[in-house]
Amino acid sequence: MTGTSKKRKFNFRALPLYIIFTAAILFFIVKLVNIQITGTDRYIKTMALTREREVAVQSLRGEIFDRNGTPLVKNEYTEDVMLDYQSLPTDQTELNETLSRIAAVITQSGRQVNTVMPVTGVYPHIAYDNEELSTQTAKNRMYRFLLYHNIRSDVGCLELYEQLLEDFGLLDGEGEHIYDPDTEDVIVRLRYSLDSTDFAPDNPYKIVGDTDLKLATAVLESGCRGVYIKKNYTRVICVPGVGSNVIGRVGKIPADRVGEYLAKGYSYDAVVGLSGAEAAFEDILRGEDGVTVYVEDTYGNVISSYVKKEPVPGKNIYLTIDIELQAEAERVLGEQIRKVAAAGRASGMEDNGEKADSGALTVLSAKTGQVLALASYPTYDLSTFSEDYASLAADPAKPLFDRCLSGTYQPGSTFKLATTIAALMSGTITTDTRIYDSWKYTYYSDYQPTCWRAGGHGELDLIDAIGVSCNYYFYEVGRLTGIETMNRYCRMLGLGDYTGVELPENKGVLASPEYKESMNKTWVPGDTLQAAIGQSDNSFNPLQLSSYIAAAVNGGTRYKATVLLKTCNYSGGEEQFNAPQVLGTAEISQTAVSAVKRGMKRSKELTSTTKYYQFPIGSKTGTAQTSKTNNNAVLVAFAPYDDPEITLSCVIENGASGVNAAAPVLNTISYYFGLDANGNPLPENKD
Ligand SMILES: [Zn+2]
Numbered sequence: 229m230t231g232t233s234k235k236r237k238f239n240f241r242a243l244p245l246y247i248i249f250t251a252a253i254l255f256f257i258v259k260l261v262n263i264q265i266t267g268t269d270r271y272i273k274t275m276a277l278t279r280e281r282e283v284a285v286q287s288l289r290g291e292i293f294d295r296n297g298t299p300l301v302k303n304e305y306t307e308d309v310m311l312d313y314q315s316l317p318t319d320q321t322e323l324n325e326t327l328s329r330i331a332a333v334i335t336q337s338g339r340q341v342n343t344v345m346p347v348t349g350v351y352p353h354i355a356y357d358n359e360e361l362s363t364q365t366a367k368n369r370m371y372r373f374l375l376y377h378n379i380r381s382d383v384g385c386l387e388l389y390e391q392l393l394e395d396f397g398l399l400d401g402e403g404e405h406i407y408d409p410d411t412e413d414v415i416v417r418l419r420y421s422l423d424s425t426d427f428a429p430d431n432p433y434k435i436v437g438d439t440d441l442k443l444a445t446a447v448l449e450s451g452c453r454g455v456y457i458k459k460n461y462t463r464v465i466c467v468p469g470v471g472s473n474v475i476g477r478v479g480k481i482p483a484d485r486v487g488e489y490l491a492k493g494y495s496y497d498a499v500v501g502l503s504g505a506e507a508a509f510e511d512i513l514r515g516e517d518g519v520t521v522y523v524e525d526t527y528g529n530v531i532s533s534y535v536k537k538e539p540v541p542g543k544n545i546y547l548t549i550d551i552e553l554q555a556e557a558e559r560v561l562g563e564q565i566r567k568v569a570a571a572g573r574a575s576g577m578e579d580n581g582e583k584a585d586s587g588a589l590t591v592l593s594a595k596t597g598q599v600l601a602l603a604s605y606p607t608y609d610l611s612t613f614s615e616d617y618a619s620l621a622a623d624p625a626k627p628l629f630d631r632c633l634s635g636t637y638q639p640g641s642t643f644k645l646a647t648t649i650a651a652l653m654s655g656t657i658t659t660d661t662r663i664y665d666s667w668k669y670t671y672y673s674d675y676q677p678t679c680w681r682a683g684g685h686g687e688l689d690l691i692d693a694i695g696v697s698c699n700y701y702f703y704e705v706g707r708l709t710g711i712e713t714m715n716r717y718c719r720m721l722g723l724g725d726y727t728g729v730e731l732p733e734n735k736g737v738l739a740s741p742e743y744k745e746s747m748n749k750t751w752v753p754g755d756t757l758q759a760a761i762g763q764s765d766n767s768f769n770p771l772q773l774s775s776y777i778a779a780a781v782n783g784g785t786r787y788k789a790t791v792l793l794k795t796c797n798y799s800g801g802e803e804q805f806n807a808p809q810v811l812g813t814a815e816i817s818q819t820a821v822s823a824v825k826r827g828m829k830r831s832k833e834l835t836s837t838t839k840y841y842q843f844p845i846g847s848k849t850g851t852a853q854t855s856k857t858n859n860n861a862v863l864v865a866f867a868p869y870d871d872p873e874i875t876l877s878c879v880i881e882n883g884a885s886g887v888n889a890a891a892p893v894l895n896t897i898s899y900y901f902g903l904d905a906n907g908n909p910l911p912e913n914k915d
Pocket residue numbers: 665679680681684685686697698699700701
């Protein structure tokens with residue numbers, strides 16, 4: 229019976245255990261079902277023991293090429309090794325150990341660990357770095373650090389360091405150093421850096437930047453907690469100092485535009501286009517940022533990671549600019565401006581070009597509106613922009629100002645071609661209309677302007693009048709045509725209007741009674757005479773001059789100016805061409821087109837600097853008065869004569885006379901068509 233009683237007793241006492249055991253089996257069965265069938269158990273478990281951290285993955289920005297595929301802006305990739313606040317150990321000893329191990333990997337690769345502690349030397353031979361401490365940032369960090377660690381603000385350097393050895397747990401119970409001097413130093417400096425730079429969950433610390441993949445991988449493989457890799461790219465300017473005004477810059481979002489960008493889904497630290505094509509084509513170049521999620525245990529160890537959203541790279545763009553032509557245009561423009569200034573100084577005369585210090589040269593396709601070159605002088609180098617910024621901004625010659633698009637200039641006599649078109653098209657004159665230039669224009673008794681040539685040009689027809697740039701002829705033609713009719717044609721040619729180019733431009737002013745009224749002045753008959761020769765309020769940007777000549781010589785098609793040739797995928801496929809767009813069609817008869825071309829050919833033949841040029845072109849000078857004594861040199865041209873392919877404009881500020889703007893235009897035409905300086909074909913290459 230003992231056995232029975234024992235057994236009963238046993239059974240009786242075992243009942244609660246039995247229930248627990250059964251429950252446990254049931255639990256494991258449920259668990260098994262969950263794992264094997266629904267798979268939710270692991271999820272529930274990890275929800276309790278892990279957390280997920282989202283890290284933005286910057287998308288690649290599209291790269292920029294010229295029309296021939298020459299790279300202008302490329303991406304260069306680097307990796308930053310970051311310390312993450314939430315996953316670094318909180319235990320002092322563990323933290324020191326982790327930091328020392330990460331630092332060791334970095335140092336072994338030949339790189340230095342980023343630290344900001346303003347202390348020089350090696351303990352105990354140390355001193356404050358007073359140069360570093362003279363900066364406000366270093367001062368602020370120090371102040372914050374001392375406050376945080378409850379250390380008096382006038383603490384000496386050695387005293388501080390020894391205090392930190394103790395506070396940071398770098399001494400053992402006997403006060404002996406735990407680490408070797410180098411390791412100890414890097415731990416002190418790193419911990420000072422973390423505690424003084426707002427290291428926080430949303431503010432990781434870059435322990436080493438711009439590393440290669442090898443070092444980044446080595447750090448990750450060291451198995452240290454609290455570290456992750458941030459991929460970066462930097463924009464690399466491939467042809468430094470050329471086309472900077474067209475290509476433009478990228479940078480952090482300007483403080484006053486943060487709201488606007490955030491609304492479009494940008495992150496605070498996004499890199500955006502700030503000027504030139506980088507800004508104009510932001511929506512094409514910009515990709516979409518991705519998100520990677522890191523799953524970590526409670527100790528901050530990364531258990532796994534997954535891509536929540538793949539980044540989408542931006543598209544590459546090909547500009548219409550030919551970077552070699554652009555370089556040549558910039559070179560010859562700068563050379564000519566320096567030459568004009570030197571000749572002006574040598575002449576000993578005043579207002580004879582000695583003040584020439586800036587200008588613009590534009591090259592436009594007359595058949596598509598594609599901009600081939602936009603040279604603005606002086607200019608700057610995008611690759612050293614940040615370092616040069618202070619001096620560039622302070623330079624009175626304003627190298628950051630794009631004179632091709634933002635500068636507006638009086639066209640002077642280059643405007644006479646527009647007057648010609650209006651007068652011919654309205655039937656006011658014919659190409660045979662002869663007018664006698666007696667120097668002083670006496671139609672009005674109270675306003676009698678004169679021709680530029682003393683004694684006048686005598687009797688002229690239209691082509692000769694353009695050729696010699698007779699003012700008298702165009703006073704009379706302007707008066708007969710009237711300002712309203714003149715402007716109707718000027719508007720068709722795009723004068724005083726945007727060229728349509730994607731970069732910021734100043735559209736200038738087409739002189740008119742309405743404009744003068746808006747300035748609270750009254751239009752008088754004399755204004756029409758001045759407007760007809762390109763003075764009065766007329767003022768246009770240089771690209772607009774090229775664009776107007778293009779419409780005049782191509783038969784009236786006003787193409788939208790563009791700097792975008794095509795876009796394609798980041799990997800190179802799916803090209804999308806930017807087809808030429810027509811902004812308007814000017815009413816120009818073949819007779820009028822021919823008159824403009826013949827007039828410009830005559831002008832080319834009668835102008836000292838252009839008459840020896842052998843290649844068939846048309847050109848027209850303009851000397852635009854900017855003040856009583858100063859003149860800008862202006863020249864417009866097209867080439868070749870029979871079937872105009874390109875139009876050009878050049879302005880040299882304070883360049884004294886229009887002829888001074890000829891050389892850079894001729895040189896650029898020669899470069900474009902592969903000719904020598906005189907416009908003759910280059911000798912055949914025997915190779
Ligand atoms: Zn004259």
